[in-house]
Structures are given as structure tokens and as C-alpha cells.
Amino acid sequence: MKLQHYKFSVAPMMDWTDRHCRVFHRLLSRRALLYTEMVTTGAVIHGDRKRLLGFDKSEHPVALQLGGSEPGDLATSARIGEDFGYDEVNLNVGCPSDRVKDGRFGACLMAEPGLVAACVAAMKGAVRIPVTVKCRIGIDDQDPEVALDVLARAVVAAGADALIVHARKAWLNGLSPKENRDVPPLDYDRVYRLKAALPQVPIIINGGVPSIEAAKQHLAHVDGVMLGRAAYQEPWRLLAVDPELFGEAPPHASMKDALAALEPYIARELAGGTRLHAITRHLVGAYHAVPGARAFRRHLAEHGVRPDAGIAVLREAVAMVEERAAPVAAYA
Template sequence: MTPETLRFSVAPMMDWTDRHCRAFHRVLSRRARLYTEMVTTGAVIHGDRERILGFSQAEHPVAVQLGGSDPRALAEAARICEGEGYAEVNLNVGCPSDRVQDGRFGACLMREPGLVAEGVAAMKAAVSIPVTVKCRIGVDEQDPEAALDALADAVVAVGVDALVVHARKAWLQGLSPKENRDVPPLDYGRVHRLKARLPDLPIAINGGIKTIEACVEELAHVDGVMLGRAAYQDPEILLRVDPVLFGEDAPVADGFAAIEAYEPYVAARLAEGVRLSSITRHMLGLFPGRPGARAYRRHLATEAVRPGAGLDTLREAVDHVRRAASDASGEERAT
């Protein structure tokens, strides 16, 4: 995996980065690397694969994030994911929820770097696509200097292709998953020191990064930047990824053009029986701060859930912003 492929990505986010979200984000950036929500090895091996792993080829490059700790199960799940067409398998060593702790995976694996390495080695032996790890800098009372080094050294020894580091500790006792996204202090310097110590390992940084300007600053220290909530809650930020970070034109000019480009995908999913609200819930962050944005969100929130809601509902929501922009322009000319 090259630093170029790691340069910018949208984080895997439970209940958010589903196939509809990823298809929309791809309209906004050709170059961003996209990730699935975390899926467990058991779900991949035994579940409905089309429902769990299905995606559009237009989403590429797209990676799958696995949750698990048993090396044999991870290898089997990785083989299945490669067969489904994913470009990368990423192992979750960062999620702090009670459910993943009970299953002995996620952030609690920071305490077991040897087991993480076994899982990475098993997946590397099973697939030809890159195998990566997303981790924290430590958990609970661990010293981040020792904990992150131990995890990184263990996976480097078995040939991991890249490491994505959420630059916060996870507190498995005392903080909720939501609090673990904000309360533990960020320590970007710890990730920078890891990259300086392991210059040949592609490393991306994650956590609290909110702007493309901040991405540029971080790329002076690491190979890649992963944005999470900032990219989801204000998806138009992705329109700046290709021009600023890759020196290429954005695929579309603005949020209006993005929706027009996304309409064929929406129409195809509606024809398959998908509810409009399942798709448009990922678009509520468009038009931030613009006149009419609140009416746009309200229209989608109330109307897209209705049975039979279709493209007309989406277009009506967008018209709130168009009319508000037109009204504002008229007022400016009048003055």
C-alpha cells in the first residue's frame, strides 16, 4: 500500500458509512478512500453477504473494516471480502464499545499486540489485497509510548501494509463510546513520533481533524489523514479533497451538482425497494450555513420517510435552498 493510496480517507463509522453514504461521498471525491462500517467476522462468514458486504463498483477504492480476534476467522473473512471485490481489509483495534470488548476485539486488543499480529499474519497469508490496522494510542492506564510502539512493532513484523492511528487513548472503563470520541485528549505528536521511528511504514492519522487545511498540516508529518464526523456532517468538505490534496479537479462543482450526479444512484435504489430516507439521511449535512438549509433538512426529515417518497421529494427539498439563494440575490440587487 503506497502513501498515495493512504493520503485521504473517510473513516469507518457505525450506522453511518453504509453503501448509500459511500456512493454519495464518491460523487464528491474520486480520490478519497472509503471504508465500510465495521463488520464482524461472524457476520461475514455466516450472514447475508449481499446485505452485509454488497457495494457498488462506483464506490472504489473502498475498503472493508473487520472486527474480530480469532486468526482463522479473520483469514476466512478476509478471503470472502477479497472475493467480493474490496480493495483493502482493515482490522479494528480501536472501537471501545462494551459489545466489542465482550467479543474480545476492538480497542481492548491494544493489550494483546501478539494476538493482533497473529490475525494480521493470517489475513496476509489468505489474501493479496492490503491488510491494514486501525488502532488507538493506548487504552486505560497504558503508557501510549510503550503501547503504540508494541502494537506497531508487532504488526510490522508480520508485514502489515499500513497503520491508521486514532490519536487518542480509549478508556474502556468509565467512558461511553461517544465520550471516547471526544473526552480523551488528542496527542498528534505521539503519532508523529511513531512515523519518525518507523519511516517505512505507511501511517495515517485520525481523530478531531475538521478541515482540509488541517489535513495539509498533518501531511507534513504522516502519510495520510482520515476524517470521520467532519466529512459526514459537512459532506461538501469532500469537494476540496481532490483539488487541494491531489491537484485534480473536483468531480462536481457544488452541493447542487452533487445531488444531480447522485440522482441515478438514488433512482436505482428506489427501484429496488430501498426507502428514500435510508439514502437521504446521509445528505442532511449539505448546504451548511446557507439560506434554506434548515428547510431542506426539515423537508427530508419529514417527507423522505413517507411510503412512496421518491426523487420529487429530494428535488423539493433542494428547491428550498435554490429559492432562498434566489431571494437573497434579488435582495442584494435591490439594495
């Protein structure tokens, strides 16, 4: 995968970046690299693969994030992901939840760089697509100056194509996963120093990036920026990605146009038995801070959950919003 593909991405987020969310985000940016929610190797190998891994062809480029720590299982899962058509496979070494820790994957693997390297090597040996790693700058009492360097050099030596670094520690003891997203201080400079130390390795920064303007500032120091909550909670920001970061027109000139373009997908999904709310729950931030946004959210919340809810519910909600005349400029 070319370096340009790493320039901007939307973070993998549990319960959020499912296939419906990704189709919506793709209508806002052609260029953003999209990620699945983390899927465990056990689920990939033994679960309903079509349900867990199936995605719409419009989502490309799209990456599969895996959770696991057994090299053989990760190799098998990576190969399955490649066969499904994913453009990249990513190893999660950053999630701090207790469930992940108990399963010996996620952020706790920061303490086992040799194992992470073995996992990367096994995945690289199994697929032709890029293999990347998403990690923290450290965990618990680790010194980030040492821990991040050791992990990064180990996975790069094992063949990792890029490293995505959430620029804060994960505290595995004493903080909840939610607290781990905010409480440990961000240290962007640590990620910048990693890039300076590894100039030939694509380094992508993640964590607390609030806007596309902030992303542009980070790109002066690293190869790519990954947006998480800002992209999900205020998806209108993605309309600025292509013009601001790539010098190209967005897929649609306004959020209203993007939501209209989503209708054929919604119709196909409804015909296949998907409930409208499964899709529209990802749209509630579409008009954040725009007149009528509250009415838009309320209408989707009240009517989108009905068993018989159809596209008309979304159209009615959109009609309650005063669309900005120049949304891309305003949202940039």
C-alpha cells in the same frame, strides 16, 4: 495499494458509512479512500453476505473493516472480502464499545499485540490486497509511548501494509463510546513520533480532524489523514479533497451537481425496494451553514420518510437552498 491512496480517507463509522453514504461521498471526491462500517467475522461468515458486503462499483477504492480476534476467522473473512472486490481489508483495534470489548475485539486488543500480529499474519496469508490496522494510541492506564510502539512494530513485522492511528486513548472502563470520541485528549504528536520511528511504514492519522486545511497541516508529518465526523456531518468538505490535496478537479463543481448525479443511483435503489430515507439520511449536512440549509434538512426529514417518497422529495429540498457561486473555494 499505492501510498497516494492512503493520503486521504473517510473513517469507518458504525451506522453511518453504509453503501448509500459511500456512493454519495464518491460523488464528492474521486480520490478519497472509503471504508465500510465495521463488520464482525461472525456476520461475514454466517450472515447475509450480499446484504452486509455488497457495494456499488462506483465506490472504488473502498476498504472493508473487520472486527474479530480469531486469526482463522479473520483470514476467512478477509478472503471473502477480497472475493467481493474490496481494495483493502482493515482490522479494527480501536472501537471502545462494551459490545466490542465483550466480543474480544476492537480497542481491548491493544492489550494483546501478539494476538493482533497473529491476526494480521493470517489475513496477509489469505489475500493479495493490502491488510491494514486501525488502532488507538493506547487504552486505560497504558503508556502510549510504549503501547503504540509495541503494537505498531508487532503488526508491521506481521506484514501490515499501513497503520491508521486514532490519536487518543480509549478508556474501556468508565467512559461510553460517545465520550471516548471526545474526552481523552488528542495527542497528534505521539502519532508524528511513530511516523518518525517507522519512516518506511504508511502512517495515517485520525481523530478530531475538522477540515481539509487541518488535514494538509497533518500531511507535513504523516502519510495520510482520515476524516470521520467532519466528513459525515459536513460532507461539503469533501468537495475540496481532490483540488486541495491532489491538485485535481472534483467530480462535480457543486453540491447541487453532486446531488443531481446521485439521482440515477437513487432511482435504481428505489426500484429495488430501498426506502428514500435510507439514502437521504446521509445528505442532511450537505448544505451546512448555507442559506436554506435548515429548510433542506426539514424537508428531507418530514417528507423523505414517507413510504412513497421519491426523487422529487430531494429535488424539492435542493430547490430551497441558495447554492454558493463558488462552492469548492468557499468550502475549502
